[in-house]
Amino acid sequence: MRATIKDIAKVLNLSPSTVSRALRDCSSVSKKTREKILHIAQSMDYQPNLTARGLVSGRTQNIGVILSIETRDYSSLQIFNSIVVNGIFEVADAANYNLTFAKESKKHQTGALQRIIDNRDADGVLIVNVVSEDILAKLTIKNIPVVLIDNHFDNLQSYAVNNNDRLGAYLGTKHLLSLGYESIGFIGISEHAFNRECEMGYFQALLESEIRTDPNFLAKGNGDLGSGYDAMIKLLKINRPPRGVFVVNDEMAIGSIKAIKDYGLSVPEDIAIVGMDGMPFMEYFDPPLTTVKIEVAELGRTALQMLLGLIEDNYSGNHQIAISPRLIIRKSCGYYINSTLTK
Incomplete structure (x- = not known):
């Protein structure tokens, strides 16, 4: 029989709500406690019921990732995108989120982002390299959390993670x-x-x-x-x-x-x-x-961690984060x- 949150809570003598928050990587649970809970969950082969979680929370457990269109093979932008996606995957996998990818450009709108907005197919959106006032306005109207990656945008109220x-x-x-x-x-x-x-x-x-x-x-x-x-x-x-x-x-x-x-x-x-x-x-x-x-992968990791905090309504950090290069x-x-x- 598959282990449940209640089973993990019983082993650790913790409340089920604490275990649930830890498995969602909420900052309200201390890092030490989260690590202990994750260790026990893995040892008990715990698998989250994403469908049930979505029904209770009203969430899709999906993150939309919008990448800039690049037609040149082996370009630096293609390499950047592949590495940043690896960082995003690491955090998404740990948080039990699925990723939905789409490509856009400032000049050529494919409609992929518009479909995410219209259908509310994602709990939040990461936008890599490409952004416009129009895109941000549409996401804001729909109350969809968004974090920009490698987007140098003058709107300081936007949440963004960039290289310094x-x-x-x-x-x-x-x-x-x-x-x-x-x-x-x-x-x-x-x-x-x-x-x-x-x-x-x-x-x-x-x-x-x-x-x-x-x-x-x-x-x-x-x-x-x-x-x-x-x-x-x-x-x-x-x-x-x-x-x-x-x-x-x-x-x-x-x-x-x-x-x-x-x-x-x-x-x-x-x-x-x-x-x-x-x-x-x-x-x-x-x-x-x-x-x-x-540190391209770190851009992806940090951006998704920020976005998950916005989705959970518990993010209290800076709107703009600059990752130091070396x-x-x-x-x-x-x-x-x-x-x-x-x-």
Whole structure:
């Protein structure tokens, strides 16, 4: 016979309501007690009755996950989405929630999100990379909790979990400065809100080192390999190109390195490169890419934990959470070359 919440409560001498809250990961139950209850539940092979829970609570036990549409194979956005979904899965599985996926873009509405709204097919919604005032307004009217992931939106009342992009750009630029490079370029992404944050981090690092910002050292692409290549070519055509360049994503950083090589120069001997993403396999690139790693899976985990708190009406944290990235030093930045190199 399958174990019930009452059986677990009896073993631990706790009330069934306490066990129920712990199994739903409610913060009102202490972490130590939750861990004890989860351990006993697993040992007793407890399986929640999701249908019964839904009938009692009026919930679907579904979470809608809206991902941005990306048509390019193996793009950094596709990789980002797959990793963030892994983080979401971890929390959803532990909380016994199902996930319903849909794809949207700002320019092309597929209707998937509208169906979730109209049919109330989800208790809450996570929106990754794509959002608009219209989408948020529709969710708000229907009183559906929503958390944004990697969405840099000016509405500070929205719940959101983002990478700390300003810190990431600061760390990457500061690292190049620490190696003695004094002329630092910046390759950003055109018409992307997060680019403002990256520029602020870049400018802050230069200001702290009392280095004047050169507008000629700023270039932009659209996030892909080709645009990273073109942006670097623009910098290379300057009379005295920068000796180090911070690039806001790894995909464009790879394109930048190819441009430098095609120009007959070497990385990092002639120009040092630091990217930001922490995409898989960058350690196998030639040269291995120094990058500021975004904790992508943690974005997904934190966002769903926040959303579940909103669904349970017990979330009391900040509306906006910024996850700190970390610097991974490899060869493209020049850290491992002869320290006597004139920079």
